Amino acid sequence: MSANYDQLLDATLQHLQELKSRGVRYVPVSPETLRALSQPGQNPPAARMASAPTPSQSGIGIRKLGPDAPALAVGELPLALPGEPQSQIVNPKSPIEKAAGFAELRQRAMVCVKCSHLAASRKNVVFGVGSIEAGVMFVGEAPGADEDEQGEPFVGKAGQLLTRIIQTMGFSRDTVYIGNILKCRPDTPGQSAGNRKPTPQEMQTCIPYLHEQIDLIRPKVIVALGGTAIEGLLGKTVGITKLRGQWQTYRDTPLMPTYHPAYLLRNQALSEKRKVWEDMLAVMERLGMPTSEKQRGFFLKG
Ligand code: URA
Ligand code: URA
Numbered sequence: 001m002s003a004n005y006d007q008l009l010d011a012t013l014q015h016l017q018e019l020k021s022r023g024v025r026y027v028p029v030s031p032e033t034l035r036a037l038s039q040p041g042q043n044p045p046a047a048r049m050a051s052a053p054t055p056s057q058s059g060i061g062i063r064k065l066g067p068d069a070p071a072l073a074v075g076e077l078p079l080a081l082p083g084e085p086q087s088q089i090v091n092p093k094s095p096i097e098k099a100a101g102f103a104e105l106r107q108r109a110m111v112c113v114k115c116s117h118l119a120a121s122r123k124n125v126v127f128g129v130g131s132i133e134a135g136v137m138f139v140g141e142a143p144g145a146d147e148d149e150q151g152e153p154f155v156g157k158a159g160q161l162l163t164r165i166i167q168t169m170g171f172s173r174d175t176v177y178i179g180n181i182l183k184c185r186p187d188t189p190g191q192s193a194g195n196r197k198p199t200p201q202e203m204q205t206c207i208p209y210l211h212e213q214i215d216l217i218r219p220k221v222i223v224a225l226g227g228t229a230i231e232g233l234l235g236k237t238v239g240i241t242k243l244r245g246q247w248q249t250y251r252d253t254p255l256m257p258t259y260h261p262a263y264l265l266r267n268q269a270l271s272e273k274r275k276v277w278e279d280m281l282a283v284m285e286r287l288g289m290p291t292s293e294k295q296r297g298f299f300l301k302g
Pocket of ligand 2: 225226227240241258259260261263
């Protein structure tokens with residue numbers, strides 16, 4: 001618990017420093033959090049917080065943002081893209097609240113035994129990796145053997161390809177968020193290798209964790225990798241070959257369906273790489289990122 005707390009505190013301070021380096025001087029904090037933070041000794045986290053550097057010592061002021069706070073204050077945070085609906089930026093959770101919510105969610109998922117067969121066969125729960133402040137979130141199907149071994153999503157062959165795609169877009173694994181529909185590897189009884197698709201029952205049981213991750217991160221764009229991600233997030237069983245490249249909506253968030261990187265490993269045709277890359281160019285455009293001519297030209301025939 002205290003190691004978790006220290007981790008959380010480190011992550012929070014690091015995040016505040018990063019915001020500060022980007023010129024942010026105020027972060028929104030709910031009245032409840034402000035109250036908790038200003039009552040040292042009332043409960044263990046608040047007491048420990050009091051002995052650690054406070055956000056104001058790190059040079060960032062905390063401004064109270066309640067229902068009656070001026071709407072202008074929200075505009076001081078670089079949270080919205082031009083033209084983004086206001087509803088996405090009204091009352092966002094503060095970084096502290098987000099980090100705390102995420103740590104609590106992770107703790108619940110890490111000890112989950114709702115699918116007892118998967119809890120019995122897994123080596124690790126694969127919760128997710130990346131930044132909880134990410135603008136873009138990649139969602140796959142489920143951990144494979146490598147991911148189960150390492151406790152991290154997309155680290156096997158398909159994962160390495162996804163990592164390259166992410167880097168070619170100008171991101172890194174640390175600046176996006178990567179997760180899966182299932183947090184545990186689908187078991188393969190009687191087989192020592194191979195993967196199987198999650199069952200509808202497993203997906204239904206596990207998906208609330210992903211919903212909570214998305215609700216906390218509030219990415220500007222979700223990329224759904226392959227048919228299972230689409231089925232899990234949108235409940236659509238229309239084939240991925242029909243849906244890819246066409247913007248969908250998950251709650252209020254734009255969602256781009258594209259092929260799973262494992263498919264690109266099975267089908268090495270340039271045309272298939274180009275389709276996925278065009279989907280990623282559309283994502284970058286949606287995020288307001290400039291693309292170079294070189295980037296736009298990748299995987300086109302010479
Ligand atoms: N495939 C997935 O869908 N997810 C992973 O984490 C790894 C491979
Ligand atoms: N076919 C599949 O089964 N999955 C993909 O992601 C793409 C094509």
